Amino acid sequence: MSQILTTTLGPVRLIGENQTPIWGMTNAERNRRMAESAARNGSNLAPGHELLFNLTYAFDPLLLRLVLDTPGTLFVWGGTPIVGQVAQGADPLTSPHVIDLSDGRKLYNRQLRKLEQPMVRELTPASRREIERRSYFGAYKGVTDVLTKYLWPELALILTRIAAQLRMTPNMVSVIGVTLCLVATYMFAQGMFWTGFLCGFIFMVLDTVDGKLARCTITSSKWGNVIDHGVDLVHPPFWWYFWGTGLVYWGLDLSGATFAFIMTAVIAGYIVQRLIEGMFLKDFKMDIHVWRPFDSQFRLITARRNPNMVILFVALLFGRPDIGLIALAWWTIISLVVHAVRLAQAYAQKGSGRPIVSWMDEAEAAL
16 A cells, blocks of 8 residues: 655655554655755755655654665665665565665664664554664764763653653754753853753753754754754853853962963864864865774864863862863863864875775675
């Protein structure tokens, strides 16, 4: 049994039926949202082709992106069609590029910077929660900071499920998070570091939740992404600055010269490091942190907001938020030097005629 949907992307053929909900919606609705989202992001179907979805299965959205990249591609599981861009009305198994994922092969997800076997599983009432769990972790970046990767995935999963059940949109979660971000900034300025740290911690977790909710429920929006990434990009220097001014309430305020050095290091260092990352992405068409395994490991601890908050937390435990800020400044300088060296090495390698290739691409090719 099959039905044809008309979407802005083009014709979509749904095979079978399935009433088991996933993230609060039917599998047919989830697949429709994926097709509409792909269209909004500029994807198109080749002339004479249609999308095919098997409603019996839930799968990683990566597979949809791959079939849209190459017309005639069909992913199957043990011979059963799962998702593909196939010729309209034709037997999907006659497609020129049939790829069976049941052999355990891994694929490189450039968007999330990780190499893994994409999820494909039969969606039933018994498997629903496990599929939701796998789709949630499937939306996680493989290369990220240590806190996001190891500390709060389980907590963020619980909050993402609650948000989905309450029919909250990612933007609603973002608004709560941004409010807490502003409150944390004010608390730091008043020297209320522990209270500010609590608000900041909740904001950092919600900063994960809104993105995962958007990916799991296929409800991301252009403005939501702008707000989310814009706040992420802008707020850290303000936190470090007002942390420095708040030291006066602890009787630990820095001298004028020291404060100026610290602020120059943390703010200029942060900006220049992000510029280096942008240059690498522009010139080599990939994130600097996926070039070699060292770069991926260094991303865990590089001087971004979350690792920096670990430094400040440890300093607070010892009652020395001033030393924490000084340590943060020096770690920013060290991280900046590492990134600058890696950028120079990449330019040197390119200049010698050797290509710049991600170690994840090499690992995928070797499989």
